[in-house]
Amino acid sequence: MMVLTKTLFHSKIQNLALLLLLFVAISNNASADDGYRLWLKYDRIQNTTISATYSKSFNFIALSGNSDILNNAVKELQTGLTAMLGKPIPIVKTPVINQGGIILTISANGASGDGYSIQMQSGNTVITASKDAGVLYGSFALLRHLQQHLPVEKVVVQSSPKIQLRMLNHWDNPEGPIERGYAGSSLWKWYELPETVDPRYTDYARANASIGINGTVVNNVNASARFLTAEYVHKVAALAGVFRKFGIKTYLSIHFAAPKTLGGLKTSDPLDPEVRKWWIEKTKEIYSIIPDFGGFLVKANSEGEPGPQDYGRTHADGANMLAEALAPFNGVVIWRAFVYKADPNADRFKAAYDEFATLDGKFAKNVIVQVKNGPIDFQPREPFSPLFGNMPRTPLGMEFQLTQEYLGFATHWVYEAPIFKECLDADTYVKGKGSTVATIVDGSLHNYRLTCMAGVANTGSDRNWTGNPMAQANWYAFGRLAWDHTLSPEAIAREWTQLTLTTEPKHVSAISDIMLRSRDIYVDYNTPLGLSRPWTGSHYAPEPWQNRSSRPDWTAIYYHRADSLGLGFDRTATGSNALLQYRPEVSRTWLNAETCPLPYLLWFHHIPWSQKLSSGRNLWDELCHRFYTGADSVLWMQKQWAGVASSIDPAIHSDVTGRLAKQYNEAIWWRDAWVLYLQTFSKKPIPAIYPKPEKTLEEVKKRVNVYLMR
Template identity: 50%
Template sequence: MIATLFRFVAIAVASAVLTVGPSVNAEDGHKLWLRYAPLDTAARAALASRVTAITAAADTSPTLAAARAELDRGFAGMLGAPLPHDTALHDHGLVIGTPASLPALAALHLPLGRLGHDGYLIRSIRMNGKDETIVAANTDIGVLYGVFALLERIERQQPLADLDIVSAPRIDLRILDHWDNLDGSVERGYAGRSLWDWWTLPDYKDPLYTDYARADASIGINGAVLNNVNASPDILRPRYLAKVAALADVFRPYGIKVYLSVNFASPMVLGDLKTADPLDPAVAAWWKRKADTIYRAIPDFGGFLVKANSEGQPGPQDYHRSHADGANMLAAALAPHGGVVMWRAFVYGAADKDRAKQAFDEFKPLDGAFAANVILQVKNGPIDFQPREPFSPLFGAMHRTPMMLELQITKEYLGQATSLAYLGPLFEEALRADTYARGKGSTVARVIDGSLFGNRLSGIAGVANTGRDRDWAGSTFNQANWFVFGRMAWNPDADAGAVAREWSELTFGPDRRITTPVVDMMMRSREAVVDYMTPLGLAHQMGTGNHYGPAPWVSDLARPEWNPTYYNRADRTGIGFDRTASGSDAVSQYAPPVAHRFDDLATVPDADLLWFHHVPWDYRLHSGETLWHSLADHYQHGVEEVAAMQREWATLAPLIDAQRFAKTAAFLSIEHREAVWWRDASMAYWLHVSGLPLPAGYPAPAHDLGYYEALSFPNAPGQAK
């Protein structure tokens, strides 16, 4: 068998136009990290020594069929043709299945108990005197996850001998939130139109939907909220539910449940009711009927995501009811079917208080008041997906309420589509933040996986960055943010650098000449964005509406918290928002050790300084530099980092295919231009309000402040609807 396979490999190598340099064959990025590029001769030989045939159950479920199809796709790409399938065991065979689907696996008494529903085991084993590689799990979806893990290991040319890999997710709900609208637009989307073609569904199921499901399953994502949190009630009309059901049918074999964002006023819009009061029996009955209807069409429907009483959206407070009243009414409708309510804690309104305090003040008094199938969805920071924020104090405050972390994968505030900003370090920073809710080690990761407070529900959500661009995410490097979200949703303790390396090897091939500089660029990229946009704890200094470009001077909008000046508080005396005990007292929402660290100038990290303190321009940081000098230094450093990434990327031209190389080079050029703009416009404003001279050694802004203030971008991508 091995000799036969080696002859097959030799023929494939000779016939398949396998070029030595990867730059010859252009790629458009559509295959994401599932490229299954042809292996070189040594890697083929290593694979042939471990796997020559595939053994799986003859009667497969749709999910096991998807696993077998993925193996065929993977081996066809890497070897030139799929491996043979058989129900008999072979020397150097690959055996996939569950003990229930394959009796030979049941006889091995594998340690599958600790894998739960989604986990998998990959093991090298002697079975009936033969060397086998086993992918086993308790469920078919676990097998599929294991198949993806094995294929990725082969792609990365990792050793295949003596395998003993056990992996299970720590978080149950691993969900992408799509801010897609029914007209095909995507709010805060930078990768083209929506993936979902509502017009042709349910009749035409675009193959793109299956590829999307494959990509999600390959990184362990198991849920998708299909529509924008600013939800149209129309999504609950019968004609749209039929379309949702069609997508659910496509996603189901890949272990992905569909969820819907719902508008709290839907009973009034769709049901001829005069109220949406959650304590009105007629309203509760309407939602129960609607839930029953949905589950008849989609038996495994996941549940509802709700944005209520925030940014003008309707909610229970319209009727003087609490968030718990609203969430529990919906939860009662879903409970008989096993559905969940994900209730967003992103709330703020015109109020004479610090916006950063509002979510805590509204939700902390409700701890323990929510139904068992309600989980609060909380953004990583207390304001809104900024390049850097301290963690939301809600994570340490709600001991009796399940919490799920909401991260943004789409880069609404981090350079949108074109800037290279790998978000792994941001996600890692949020997950590892220590709330001290139960002493040291009470990390956000332990809150959301349920282990810290013993919660049954656990979840994490990422606001998706997908669209109909050929590369799915607007750029090659934006794909990495989708990828790292999935990896950290599976294991919230995953290392951002290790995930970056894995993604690079899958995306560009396991060539150290590529991987080393690419990972270096990725790991520096987010900090570069922080430096040239919002250094030292500044926040929300972007243009209003589209959040594009610098606008620290804006002060004339109707509500204070819409204005960048609200957050920078810059004047002749200094800069920064005083959230200490003598200011807004936002620090008091944190556990005492955290509150003390943020409140005290001697201990607050420089990275968070201006978030919590208003300090004089000549204040000296822990580094010994004055604030004024340090601001100039951070802006300049951010610009220089982007220039360094440009130079580093240019060295890879002989190694990266021409199409992806050229697009990334162009986007780095855009980012450098915008970084200079951010530096110059921001410094022009700080010079104006401080009255100070420019620190020596730094470039003067290219234009006066009036020039930057006059710039306007009404058609910038991602404009809010």
């Protein structure tokens, strides 16, 4: 009898084990990593020592408060810990045992604003904040810590964001396409809303909250007036209803001419009382539907968009009209400084400064002027915008671009944190040494009441959110830097890699290496030495020969100024004198071609082809050197990536391997486009150590043209 029973037990165990194995097999098969989970993967921890230690430390989650945000914090902790530890973690009101749990508390003594603290108290991990959102951020910070398999004791931290409004700007159009989007169509299903609410909106909000993003502008700055109709505000409200549960406020880009086009008024003049009234009523209506609405983002008198100048008014007039309407609700106006007139004699570099610097002090209190990091337009490398530091009485927000408009769309791997960081760390000297752009944007230098950092989103409906799975790192890095701009690109790269790809130390280093070098590599085969904007039509492949447009600053030759003598845009006193917009401490080294750092050389100087540079090479040879080594470096990226295959999910690894092959293909093509074109001016041979391009200039042009066909 006992024997029989034993056999039965054996048999049961075997069956169960088999079933389990089968189930694991089927499940694994069904869920080859598609990148959907981003950096919130919560994979089961395989290291038994770490798993056992964590298991002892996390036996319950205790929450005393009750709110949507707090409940989401608890839910995330429970989901994450259950998955990582493979055991159920109960949620309790008061700890059932004294030790080994997580306690979430709201306390007036907690970190200020959105901040949080994580402390070890009597064997428990206590997350304290003064606001619900702080608890949520602290919970994600704890999960981040555990996903990196770091010791529990070392989680003790106090952290507060340096920037108040940490936002994504979506350039999503109402019918689905995303302007400059390379990851499918819009996440927002406007035709289905508000009745159908895609569960993906929740995952979007989770991802943002996990890196501290607390605002989102859901529609394109080239704004459709649709979004100001009640029909659409109700749709937006359904999104806001999801987002607010993760501490995220919803904003809208507005169409400045809406009083006319939508309201039927005769004008949209910001000083017209009827117009002001229209905005006041419209804003009231929006707040009646979305009580915690964030405010308006405005692109006005820029690239054909309507604006206050259509009526002889200033940007300040326009912004203040909207500020007046928003003020009763504590809403903000975010007014973009990305403006440039179609003046054939002007230097587009100077345009934003010229139009905005004189308006300093004229904006209402709830207005932020949002400035792109560089003076032109999200180039692979730009000097910082001279507006930073020159509007001490106006809160200046930072606008970074996450979507890779000028960075190879979804096929090139470019880690953008170095771009962001380079700008944030740049010293403006406006209040002496140490007046970095970061201290301006975070409000510390000029005591701005409002602070804002925005990233033009790289998200879309693609399953992996960003098209290129490696581009998830740019979304991640933006959020982390908006929270704390003192973080290093390297630290963020390592952190993202550990959360998203692998915790294997050598492979984390190898991947971080690729990431940290990726931007310079891209610059080298695309826009070395301070070249800019060779793109015209689609912003995909460079077309440096492009010389026809309705306006000169929409050609490529406007920017590189290649001629028989040399190359580059003279922005010194002999040229446009744009460098005058910087403090002398900044411009001093840039003004002199001898001392100007090579990455900025052609931004500021027209350099003769044969001029010897600080590298020891002449301009032409240095250009060839950069273009060729840049393209060749993609081979290095491929090799590095091949070397980490063993610890990366095969689906992700294969996907990126394909993209790197494409990137190499395109790097050669784009290198050749530049070299062959510039050679028609330099009349110099490509140094013998480099292979000759396999294609002629005409062939390269033809290939570019393929991508310009309708």
